[in-house]
Amino acid sequence: MPAVQETVDQVRSLDVDQYKYGFFTEIESEKAPRGLTEDTVRFISAKKNEPEWLLEWRLDAFRRWQTMREPDWARVSYPPIDYQDLYYYSAPKAKEALSIDDIDPEILATYEKLGIPLRERDALLGIESGATKVAVDAVFDSVSVATTFKEELARAGVIFMPISEAVREHPELVKKYLGSVVPVTDNYFATLNSAVFSDGSFVYVPKGVRCPMELSTYFRINERNTGQFERTLIIADEGAYVSYLEGCTAPMRDENQLHAAVVELVALDDAEIKYSTVQNWYPGDKDGKGGIFNFVTKRGDCRGDRSKISWTQVETGSAITWKYPSCILRGDNSQGEFYSIAISNGRQQVDSGTKMIHLGKNTSSRIISKGIAAGYSDNTYRGLVTAHRKATGARNFTNCDSLLIGDKCGAHTVPYIESKNSSAQFEHEATTSKISDDQLFYCRQRGLDPEEATALIVNGFVKDVLQQLPMEFAVEAQKLIAVSLEGSVG
Amino acid sequence: MNADIRPIRTPAEQAILASLGTVPEGGDRLADLRRAAARAFEENGLPHRRVEEWKYTDLRSLMREAVPVAGAAAVAEADARARLLRGVEARRIVVANGAVVPELSDLADLESGLTVTTLSAAIAAGDEVLSRLGGIQPGRYDAALALNTALAKDGVVVTVAPGATIERPLHVAHVFAGAHAAASYARSLVVVGEGAAFTYAESFEGPDGLAYQANAATEFVVGDEAHLDVVRLQEDGTGAFHLATMLFAVGRESKVHTFSFSLGAGVARTSLYATLSGENSHVGFNGASLLKNRQHADTTLYVDHQVPGCESRELFKHVLDDSSRGVFQGKIVVRQAAQKTDGRMMSRALVLGDDAEMDNKPELEIFADDVQCGHGATCGAIDDELLFYLRARGIPMKEAQSLLVQAFVGEAVETVEHDGLREALVERAEAWLASRA
Numbered sequence: 001m002p003a004v005q006e007t008v009d010q011v012r013s014l015d016v017d018q019y020k021y022g023f024f025t026e027i028e029s030e031k032a033p034r035g036l037t038e039d040t041v042r043f044i045s046a047k048k049n050e051p052e053w054l055l056e057w058r059l060d061a062f063r064r065w066q067t068m069r070e071p072d073w074a075r076v077s078y079p080p081i082d083y084q085d086l087y088y089y090s091a092p093k094a095k096e097a098l099s100i101d102d103i104d105p106e107i108l109a110t111y112e113k114l115g116i117p118l119r120e121r122d123a124l125l126g127i128e129s130g131a132t133k134v135a136v137d138a139v140f141d142s143v144s145v146a147t148t149f150k151e152e153l154a155r156a157g158v159i160f161m162p163i164s165e166a167v168r169e170h171p172e173l174v175k176k177y178l179g180s181v182v183p184v185t186d187n188y189f190a191t192l193n194s195a196v197f198s199d200g201s202f203v204y205v206p207k208g209v210r211c212p213m214e215l216s217t218y219f220r221i222n223e224r225n226t227g228q229f230e231r232t233l234i235i236a237d238e239g240a241y242v243s244y245l246e247g248c249t250a251p252m253r254d255e256n257q258l259h260a261a262v263v264e265l266v267a268l269d270d271a272e273i274k275y276s277t278v279q280n281w282y283p284g285d286k287d288g289k290g291g292i293f294n295f296v297t298k299r300g301d302c303r304g305d306r307s308k309i310s311w312t313q314v315e316t317g318s319a320i321t322w323k324y325p326s327c328i329l330r331g332d333n334s335q336g337e338f339y340s341i342a343i344s345n346g347r348q349q350v351d352s353g354t355k356m357i358h359l360g361k362n363t364s365s366r367i368i369s370k371g372i373a374a375g376y377s378d379n380t381y382r383g384l385v386t387a388h389r390k391a392t393g394a395r396n397f398t399n400c401d402s403l404l405i406g407d408k409c410g411a412h413t414v415p416y417i418e419s420k421n422s423s424a425q426f427e428h429e430a431t432t433s434k435i436s437d438d439q440l441f442y443c444r445q446r447g448l449d450p451e452e453a454t455a456l457i458v459n460g461f462v463k464d465v466l467q468q469l470p471m472e473f474a475v476e477a478q479k480l481i482a483v484s485l486e487g488s489v490g
Numbered sequence: 491m492n493a494d495i496r497p498i499r500t501p502a503e504q505a506i507l508a509s510l511g512t513v514p515e516g517g518d519r520l521a522d523l524r525r526a527a528a529r530a531f532e533e534n535g536l537p538h539r540r541v542e543e544w545k546y547t548d549l550r551s552l553m554r555e556a557v558p559v560a561g562a563a564a565v566a567e568a569d570a571r572a573r574l575l576r577g578v579e580a581r582r583i584v585v586a587n588g589a590v591v592p593e594l595s596d597l598a599d600l601e602s603g604l605t606v607t608t609l610s611a612a613i614a615a616g617d618e619v620l621s622r623l624g625g626i627q628p629g630r631y632d633a634a635l636a637l638n639t640a641l642a643k644d645g646v647v648v649t650v651a652p653g654a655t656i657e658r659p660l661h662v663a664h665v666f667a668g669a670h671a672a673a674s675y676a677r678s679l680v681v682v683g684e685g686a687a688f689t690y691a692e693s694f695e696g697p698d699g700l701a702y703q704a705n706a707a708t709e710f711v712v713g714d715e716a717h718l719d720v721v722r723l724q725e726d727g728t729g730a731f732h733l734a735t736m737l738f739a740v741g742r743e744s745k746v747h748t749f750s751f752s753l754g755a756g757v758a759r760t761s762l763y764a765t766l767s768g769e770n771s772h773v774g775f776n777g778a779s780l781l782k783n784r785q786h787a788d789t790t791l792y793v794d795h796q797v798p799g800c801e802s803r804e805l806f807k808h809v810l811d812d813s814s815r816g817v818f819q820g821k822i823v824v825r826q827a828a829q830k831t832d833g834r835m836m837s838r839a840l841v842l843g844d845d846a847e848m849d850n851k852p853e854l855e856i857f858a859d860d861v862q863c864g865h866g867a868t869c870g871a872i873d874d875e876l877l878f879y880l881r882a883r884g885i886p887m888k889e890a891q892s893l894l895v896q897a898f899v900g901e902a903v904e905t906v907e908h909d910g911l912r913e914a915l916v917e918r919a920e921a922w923l924a925s926r927a
Contacts, residue, residue: 073542389845402856404856404857404858404859405859406859407826407829407857407858407859407860408826409857409859410855410856410857411854411856412853412854412855412856413852413853413854413865414851414853415850415851415852415853415867416849416850416851417848417849417850417851417867417869418847418848418849418850419839419841419847419848419849419869420845420847421844422841422842422843422844422845422846422871423870423871424841424869424870425868425869425870425871426850426867426868426869426870427866427867427868427870428850428852428865428866428867428868429864429865429866429867430852430854430863430864430865430866
């Protein structure tokens, strides 16, 4: 069945030539010399006043990276990246910013234009008008320029700061957890990140604390010829809860810019982490010129019993997306979730999905993925669900649907489902008609046609997840999700 | 990390390379095909887990032993071994160690419209039909098929004339006979003419505990508006390697249905490639694997929808006991031109053994927007509630399990149209269940 007109219009309005965040901020910046050598690594480390152990860690990663090969198994094609033709560090030149008023007005203006409040009083104004309170860490190229609500969070015992600061102020925590979820040599891009990561957020929520507000990081690539290599580390100690959001944009440029991030989540006993992303990097123009190469490693470790990690992503940007937010379900009774909506347009190529690795007993995971391809784009879902020998009672449910708009694009599904335990129960389906028959029946009994009923059920479900997002994300995301399900092709 | 360095050749590879030295020379098309296949093997060798299509069946590490190419089988032994599907009313041809045994084959009084000959005879006679051989290519390197192309000397060549309806199934019984492990290669070709109807069955068996290798490939060229049913029953010996390839070229408005039943062999790999190049055809590729002990069975499917309006259905069932391993990889490709395609693929596994493993990879690759495609995969133990229901009615545990397994497999077996063949398969399933300690 072809897509309905409403869906087509909705996706058109998100087309690559409609990119709203493509402006560039004219600001003087300080860069590392072009190219990547041990000196670059040392330069970055020195810029951030890092301790010796971290420099060694980076150098080790760099040496290993040199022996690795770029992976080629994903369903994406791009010209070879010249890793020596990039700036690995770029920071706006400014005096030490002690308070929000010291920040370069140009940067403030940039974030204002993006709709991200960096002044706490602005954010509070937002609350009066109905939005929830969100603490923001704003990362501009390679550095964090501002982090809001730090004091208020500190009162609750929550540590929320740029990772470069955390290295200095909480070395014991960083040392303990950095690289413990995504090992240094996990993959080519993660290793590169380990060598040259610049900034990102660090979050630690202590035992039994429910983080009093949403935390978020807003990533902005501004400078020409730079890559962004942020590193995020979130730890929820026993019984803690945190919801974290991530947003990203970049200027429109003819060149491709590299973004290779690593995100590590650790959930200890009874802890819960919700991680939401609205990825809106510049996707390139309609002929596929320019755009961000997004090679990201995101992984959550449900280390403790009864812990839970939930990934939600709305993906509309990037020329190339290579991203598989995963959950390692190590603790008994732990849960992993992955909700994803990936929309590709123009010449975008998306190869995204998740991994659910069941190790502990009675672990459960759920994967809901919707891919929508339009224009000349390719949209691939690639996922792994695996139960190891000792993962007694593992449970997984996967549903991935995709929709094609136009006959020049492609939608692909590549699921790997591996069960090594007889009591594991895995279900994978890629049809829209298989939503709970009971619910369908309920709706139809009340006079809704099957189409309406299906849309209602799935949208109701997705909206549930979206309610966790703050206003500025939710509005954008909801527009994307309002897309009808008619014509799904599995 | 560096994948460019080629690993050292394994003893099995060396033995195969040595036998490739005997690939017949000559200027004709067939010899060219053989040489190209031999070269491809020399270049790529046995596939390993880094080769995506063989990810779960690492032939390089599984196939340890080097075995020579099998010699001719003793007729009496071949006769004694060919037990499968004997009760089915069918025209029987026995292929032992890769060569047709004329003494055991019923090649007389062929129905009108049916031509059956052997590959070796067709080659000797320069038969016109051989121009179809090797006509269907998987589009990627397949080690099992390459070896078969390079080394198979005999097999069955069947032609069904346009419009002919052949009621009686043709059963090709492959057997391995001999006391020493060896490798057999058989290549068959089935050409079904326009509007013809035909049922083709093949079975595989051999002695238990012997690490022989049975490599069989069959090409099916199905004409417009034709109807073809294929049933395969694989009960090779417990130590055997079973490597099978089925290739289909399907014409316009035709119907093709296959059922592949896998019970035997230590390691079995069945690859099925289908190209739908005629509009509005309907194909159904089904199968079931019942495995126990340390058996390993891999079914890999590649269905290529090239034209509009075709329908494909795939249903595969795995029952895994002890520490067996089942693998299902299915890929449906829908090309840009193939609008109005309707494809459904389902893989279900029932895990009985604590150490059993199931690997599912159902893939979709879609380039047309007005299509309906879906896939599903499930895997789990027998539903406790169903067991409870039966046991509450006084049925002992073992029997209740058997009933549920039978029902599970039955859904797939029922798709076999031919009554005699279907009943024979049901019987084999029952025998398998009865053999569970």
